[in-house]
Amino acid sequence: MVLVGRRKAGAVEHPPFDCHRDHGPYAGVDSFLTTLAHDRPRLAAAHAVELAAIAPGLDPSPRRAAEEQPIRFHPARRTAALAYGAAEFVHAWAAGLRTPVTVHFVHTADADETTAELLAALGRRLADGPLRLALHTDGPPTPVPAVRPEELRAALGDSLARGFYHHAARVARRGRAITHDPGLRWSFTTGLATALAALDQASEALQLYAETRTTTTDPKILMSAAYATAMLYARHLPPAEQDQGAARDWLGRAIRLAADLPDPRQRVLTTVFYEQGVALLDSREGRPDRALATIDSGLSALAAVLSPGERPQDWARLLHNRAQVHLALGDRQRALAGLDEVIERDPGNCEYYADRAALHRAAGRDRDAFDDYAAAIRLGPHLPEAYYNRATLHDEHGRPGKAREDLRRVLAIDPRHVDARIALANLDLGRAALDDAEAGVRAGLAVSPDEPQLLCTLGLIRSERGDLAGADDLLTRALSADPGLAEAWTNRAAVRFEQGDPAAALADLDHAIALSAAPEPLFNRATALLRLGRYAEAEADLTAALALPDLDAGLRKEIRAELARARTAATAPVGG
Template sequence: MTEEPDAYDCHRDHGPYAGIADFLGRIAADRPRLASRHEVELHAIAPWLDQTARPAAEEEPIRFHPARRTACLAYGAAEFAAAWADTLRQPVKVRFDHVADADETTRELLDVLIRRLAASPVRLDLHDGGPREPVAADPAPEAIRAALGDSLARGFYHHAARVARRGRAMVTPDGDLRHWWAFTTGLATALAALDRAAEALDLYNEARAATDDPKITMSAAYTTAMLYARHLPAEDQDQAQARHWLEQAIHLASGLDNPRQRVLSTVFYEQGVALLDSKAGEPARALRLVDDGLARLTAVLAPGERPQDLARLRHNRAQVHLALGDQAQALADLDTVIAHDPGNCEYYVDRAALHRAAGRSQAAIRDYGTAIRLGPHLPEAYYNRAVLQQERGRSEAARDDLERVLAIDPGHLDARIALVNLQVERGALDAAEAGARAGLALAPEEPALLCTLGLIRSERGSLAEADELLTRALVGDPELVEAWTNRAAVRFERGDAAAAVADLDRAVALSAAPVPRYNRGTALMRLERWDEAARDFTEALAQPGLDRPLRRDLRAALARCRRAMAG
């Protein structure tokens, strides 16, 4: 690359990742070996880099990517760009034009790149103006519909919504019902993915008012049911309404002329009923529906046909087996699912959870790693892998995974809490305090973070501040044993042994762990309540699995109590 800045047009008229996809594609062409380590994210952002890819289907795919996937893509692409930047021998300027008018995917990725490349030799110059590249626009509804299908299939929902609205403005249900419905349901799908399910519901109500076409009303009934079952805010979800609309969809499917399509549609819609049955605490009934659906699908499909449909039903069955407590059968189903649809990260996450529950940590770690590669960079897979790494004593690996989670999703509180606690354990109090305060900036009353920050401040001698933080933690979670124990330690250090005992009474009532009893015994000794202290030390010593230093301290404290009582 030259010293003069390369310029890339980011205007949203060029679609998702406009400009920045060309920038990443140019790096990929220069560094193919490096690009091969980031294929999933690069192919998602710049699909022309994948020579084996097929165009996205015009119709709705079987499953949709979650909207948060773009944050994962941005993380992976930024890691790729940073690795490239590390190979540069001289500074490089890169200019991006029309940033203010860029698609949401482009702005999100630019934000991540700016942070990730801040200390690199690459300087990103962002401009709202600049020359505009011509857009080859085809105003035909077919072209707009294809673009809509592509954006939905790739999970770029803001762009999909814009394309769908453009299409709806071109046609009417009276003049071109087929395209109007494609644009309407595509817009509803995008809005639901963007947590705007109420607007999607309005669109389906509009469709029912506009036409009585049985295929459209059938599809609208099913998607309306799913909005009520899953996508509306929790307070607006309505399982009775969901069942009503599923019944409508199944009734309309029974009237389809094509026998094969009748079976496919009916089985698909009945999976929604199975979902509701499982949610309602009727997993046995759900299992019967899924088994029956699999049998009917197998009867009408040719060998090897629609493997993802069959995989989806088997995945549903695995979830039902889990609800019935049959982990072995759930695992068998997931093994079959992955064999038939090996590119779905969701299945590896679910199987990893089963391996983890069965104590097969290494198998779980492998499945989380596959999910991270396919996802790509799923925060939950990184987080769960970090937990397993920590359980296996691999603190550095756990820390790396937790830092990745927060690089992708800074609002992931569980990862923030786990990372701060790891930093406290290794004595990195500056990093721990900064992390805790960053988390509290997003969730000011998060009890676990308040508790840990209180512990850090007490370690640094700020006892009054620590007491206040721990009290706030207990207001938020009165059953947080660590907060009772830590506040007791603060109050003991401030000279109020009676208050410390009161806090430890609460901790002991909540937990059978030995440390709260040891601490309470210590506070009771300060108050010269020797017999009560001795009971605490004795009961703590009876706990299994005590580490050697704690056992030694307990025995010494108990001996002191006995001497005091004897004297």
């Protein structure tokens, strides 16, 4: 590799970066990013969160003690956001190059998933630019470092805390294979199960806990395994395999075992957090009052054993749970006050800002919502849902250009984000950019060919182009995939109406109205009824549409005009 240097000769040679997975997550690319960060520290500061996550040596702040590690694990998809942010940093760095530079990476065929993902993101972002990547599948031999089980356990904990689950799973499997110590083996087993659950392999995690129960009588291990099993049934198994009753049974076992813990402080802390699982189930089952009582009891118990300022993330977790229950009870004011306190105690968690932004938005405090979305994006970093929600807010404020920018960011991070694809296509339709809208939707269908919402949107685009037969076919395909998609019924009705078949349009709109409380199906059905001369029914639909809350001003005007027309037609003399 040749990097722009600070020597008088003008350039510095750098050996290839070794990406072999045995060097850990982000092997090779972490060193590459560190080199660039040292070259442009001010630019690196604008990408501090993602760079520190990939290359921890760039973060000068002290690492948390083991007891203070985050109690919420990162979602597996976070690495895609890290890759996006790092690629943006490298692209900005490369913009200052005056001559082409080539970077060499070796052992890319044996890279960790995080490294492969980031190299792919760099390849897309740097295409046709002055910074070029040379990826070599082989390279000099990479010896496997000899490590002791305790070092493996530390590496496992670090990978889990940072959200690098493929590496964590490999480390855990290696640890399980070489240790016979019961405590260490349990650490590797539960670490492996945690990684598998994050990677959507919860069924295998469930088997690991079942295996553990056949090989140990240690009450602490059985307690932890019971709680973890409950969470798999409640959250992580595929929806068809989730079992809230089984989750409740396993939580009961875990709580009973926690009652026998010898340390009084640990007994209280463990019981409180296991009971949060019970509160979750109560809330899901329509009993928010019971959930709220459990959470309040837990907060009182924490206050009895924790000193002021101690374990702020633990406090924040319970307060966040309580805010969510207040929201479920319809008390937005208490939910918002709760989130204010949550963020005060744990200001580094992006999830809390995203939740509070939604409440600000619902209350009409859009400036505060924008601020919280910005914080969520910075801390996430590059949280796709925060970009998406901010895009919709930009659109509501008449800033479609900024909305498109945010939606493009969402899709750069997560090409499978269907809602972002559709929102971007609608913005393109709004500016009559049919080619852009169709290209974006087809890009989504290349990833998910049978996605009904994308088929529906493409049908709408084909209709705008005047291809009514093609639109009808696409909308019919969408309805075959999802008969509950009200938008597809509504759009196909409009197409069939334009094709001169109001009766078929009417049948589709009956389906749409049964599925949706939106005003558009009612308005469209009224239009079809007017064509068929059924004026009283049309008047009823228009009156119902006009009574709906939050009606768009433009649509309200059209509804009133059609209502006047229906009433006039209904009173006109026959043949007059």
